Amino acid sequence: MSEIAVYVEGGGHTVHLQAELRRGFDVLLRSEKESARRKRCSLKLVCCGGRQETYRAFKNEIIYRDEKEPKVEGRVTAGICRASCPTAFT
Numbered sequence: 419m420s421e422i423a424v425y426v427e428g429g430g431h432t433v434h435l436q437a438e439l440r441r442g443f444d445v446l447l448r449s450e451k452e453s454a455r456r457k458r459c460s461l462k463l464v465c466c467g468g469r470q471e472t473y474r475a476f477k478n479e480i481i482y483r484d485e486k487e488p489k490v491e492g493r494v495t496a497g498i499c500r501a502s503c504p505t506a507f508t
Contacts, residue, residue: 422454422461423479427472429465436465 424447429439443463444451454461464479466472 420459422459424461424463425472425476426463426465427469429467431467431471436467439465 424443426439426443429436440463443465447461447463451461464475466475
């Protein structure tokens with residue numbers, strides 16, 4: 419199964435605050451998550467603290483993910499979406 423990861427800046431530095439932000443985005447992106455699920459793809463929200471923490475988490479994911487996945491560089495996660503699930507949102 420392929421996965422779409424959306425890195426979200428904000429949510430503070432505590433697990434509780436990040437969980438609240440994730441719940442809010444889950445409600446906001448409910449239809450997109452269902453669309454991805456129907457196409458056998460998952461949509462994962464990664465809530466981080468500030469801009470640097472978010473960028474660092476995204477960069478670490480790019481560096482350390484499974485070697486079978488296509489390599490994508492940059493700050494925009496849409497490339498990962500298109501590489502893993504080309505029609506997730508159509």
